[in-house]
Amino acid sequence: MPVYICPNCRERSIDTDGVEGFSMHAPQCRSCGFGFLFQLLEDYYPAPSTGFVVCDQDARVLAVGRGVFELTGYRETDLIGRDVADALALSDTAPLQLVREWGVRRLGEQLELRTRAGLTKPVLVDLFPAYDDDGGVLVALSSR
Numbered sequence: 740m741p742v743y744i745c746p747n748c749r750e751r752s753i754d755t756d757g758v759e760g761f762s763m764h765a766p767q768c769r770s771c772g773f774g775f776l777f778q779l780l781e782d783y784y785p786a787p788s789t790g791f792v793v794c795d796q797d798a799r800v801l802a803v804g805r806g807v808f809e810l811t812g813y814r815e816t817d818l819i820g821r822d823v824a825d826a827l828a829l830s831d832t833a834p835l836q837l838v839r840e841w842g843v844r845r846l847g848e849q850l851e852l853r854t855r856a857g858l859t860k861p862v863l864v865d866l867f868p869a870y871d872d873d874g875g876v877l878v879a880l881s882s883r
């Protein structure tokens with residue numbers, strides 16, 4: 740059963756009524772009104788501090804959710820259109836490449852990023868492939 744997660748407010752919704760998945764348009768978040776939801780094949784419970792970054796098939800940032808600023812110091816406008824690994828100076832890009840190439844999720848990657856202030860910060864990174872035609876990757880960042 741598909742699970743949808745709002746990249747902004749982290750609200751999960753399960754597509755029990757079949758309404759959300761069959762819309763011509765990406766479903767909106769019923770909780771915060773964010774423009775689209777990200778579909779996951781299996782359920783996922785983000786931490787309260789987790790921040791999501793939505794990327795396109797080239798790993799460029801499309802949208803940034805709540806919590807990312809607190810973790811990284813970057814606002815959405817700083818990140819939009821940039822390569823996510825470059826923008827955050829992720830310490831290892833292999834997990835991201837795996838997700839993009841193989842369409843599998845990677846959980847619990849212990850990486851480091853560089854905050855806007857130039858500090859190195861250890862983070863736990865979960866990565867999810869998009870299942871729609873456009874591809875893309877959802878990056879979940881949590882402090883560790």
Ligand SMILES: [Zn+2]
Nearest residue numbers: 745748768771
């Ligand atoms: Zn929401």
